[in-house]
Amino acid sequence: MDLVFPTPQEAEAAFYEAFQSANLEAMMAVWDNDADITCIHPNGKRLQGRTMILESWQHIFASGVEMRFEISDAQYIQTALTSIHTVHEYIYMNGDRRRRDPVIATNIYRLTNQGWRMILHHASLTPDTSNAVEINTPSSSTILH
């Protein structure tokens, strides 16, 4: 699949379209080819390079969960060659219409000879809490800062 995205916004739209249609080929067409591309799924480990990243999407798409994305509150920091986006991902699964807390994603795109390509996706959860920041005691199992 040989797609060229003239703007980082078009690459981002293609990313979420591939995500919700579980289209592995379209998903990997959004990602750059370099070894330094990085993907961190919510609560996941850091994945680097096309092989690890492709395998993670295969795993996600194989689950058969039907996902619809509503992307909102996009903020952009754009330079000539790099575009840094943070967005709120509202995800509706298997026809559920309730709006849950969003996943927060940092998406970074790079201008390549083949247009804009994704080089980083870092997504994290926001629990249903009004506290933006919480620190647990050392006895608890998770560390929040």
Next chain:
Amino acid sequence: MDLVFPTPQEAEAAFYEAFQSANLEAMMAVWDNDADITCIHPNGKRLQGRTMILESWQHIFASGVEMRFEISDAQYIQTALTSIHTVHEYIYMNGDRRRRDPVIATNIYRLTNQGWRMILHHASLTPDTSNAVEINTPSSSTILH
């Protein structure tokens, strides 16, 4: 406080030094002055601009938890004006010497007239699990992708 960091690596070292010494002034000296700076603490909401970000560090530092950081596995994607880092943060709290699962952070620095400054910090948890990616059913309270 008027600090100038000639490289993004020096800005990053200052960030973690300010973090573990709970030094609010030193912490804010690392961050850029623009309204678009963004900070996402683990499981936290997206914070934007100096006021929200400063308040979050005040809150963290006021907890009195003593934190020591070990930063490892740094990966850099550097362009002329932007430097994108992903690192593993091993955090030791209140003298605890056990190495727990790391926090994964994406740290982004921008070259300004006052040297390199942080423009984004996005940190997320890695639970003690061998599964890099997990999808929960719609009935569960959290959404992982």
